[in-house]
Amino acid sequence: MSVHKPKLPLVIITGASSGIGLATAKLFSERGHPLLLLARRLEIMNALHLPHSLCKAVDVTDRVKLLEAVQEAEGLYGAADAIINNAGIMLLGDITKQNPDEWDRMLEVNVKGLLNGIHTVAAAMVKRQRGTIINISSVAGRKSFANHVAYTATKFAVHGLSENLREEMAPHDVRVVTIAPGAVETELLSHTSDENIKAGYQDWKNNMGASVLSPEDVARAILYAYEQPQGVCIREIVLAATRQQA
Ligand code: NDP
Numbered sequence: 001m002s003v004h005k006p007k008l009p010l011v012i013i014t015g016a017s018s019g020i021g022l023a024t025a026k027l028f029s030e031r032g033h034p035l036l037l038l039a040r041r042l043e044i045m046n047a048l049h050l051p052h053s054l055c056k057a058v059d060v061t062d063r064v065k066l067l068e069a070v071q072e073a074e075g076l077y078g079a080a081d082a083i084i085n086n087a088g089i090m091l092l093g094d095i096t097k098q099n100p101d102e103w104d105r106m107l108e109v110n111v112k113g114l115l116n117g118i119h120t121v122a123a124a125m126v127k128r129q130r131g132t133i134i135n136i137s138s139v140a141g142r143k144s145f146a147n148h149v150a151y152t153a154t155k156f157a158v159h160g161l162s163e164n165l166r167e168e169m170a171p172h173d174v175r176v177v178t179i180a181p182g183a184v185e186t187e188l189l190s191h192t193s194d195e196n197i198k199a200g201y202q203d204w205k206n207n208m209g210a211s212v213l214s215p216e217d218v219a220r221a222i223l224y225a226y227e228q229p230q231g232v233c234i235r236e237i238v239l240a241a242t243r244q245q246a
Contacts, residue, residue, distance in 0.1 A: 015088060016086075017045050024215075082134060084136070134176075135178050175230070213241050
């Protein structure tokens with residue numbers, strides 16, 4: 001940890017141990033923000049050695065631990081100016097065969113975990129009349145894809161709750177931003193348990209070749225939205241590889 005106090009405000013990132021969250025953590029750190037990094041795999045976040053960063057092993061479904069982590073970070077770095085609710089899982093499945101436990105897990109993490117993130121900052125942001133809540137949805141939060149029924153349910157929920165939240169935060173000068181990426185090269189697919197569906201999705205991604213989005217591409221979109229003047233709310237960014245048709 002450096003002895004110099006950072007001048008920029010605290011940014012919270014959930015799911016910072018991999019993919020989009022990890023790339024976003026590096027980018028915001030390069031910009032000089034102190035960070036609260038949250039995910040279950042603590043060692044990966046610690047190994048980043050980002051200055052002015054507090055890393056905590058927190059499951060976003062654990063509302064109490066999440067709140068405690070935010071309070072600890074705010075004690076160190078001051079009030080959180082932004083939260084990037086990025087933690088998520090994608091368990092694709094044929095709805096006639098998929099174990100419903102997988103739906104439950106996705107709803108818990110992608111929807112309730114994201115609401116928990118909002119809960120940790122919303123009241124304080126309203127009080128301060130400032131703040132930015134960035135929710136990571138998906139192109140699957142706007143349209144359907146094969147074998148995506150339950151995942152799509154969670155991402156349509158993210159779009160819906162974000163729009164509602166944006167309307168409710170607007171009078172308080174708190175911005176709500178939805179980021180909806182297409183396919184990104186990350187660990188996301190690896191947790192799908194159906195090997196055939198996984199292989200089919202991988203083929204689809206391979207067909208896009210080297211042009212599939214990188215986590216850094218999405219991180220830049222997040223930073224772009226955040227760095228607009230406070231009076232400008234980029235309500236939604238939908239980004240996908242140029243080669244992605246669907
Ligand atoms: P990764 O699997 O690479 O990263 C997911 C991150 O979420 C990890 O850091 C993981 O950390 C964390 N996470 C998962 N479950 C929990 C939990 N219960 N509590 C805390 N953290 C958790 O995937 P991506 O980077 O691709 O995914 C990030 C977001 O982007 C997700 O919301 C995803 O739906 C969305 N997205 C991704 C797309 C893609 O094609 N990759 C496309 C569109 C949207 P850990 O396991 O250490 O807890």
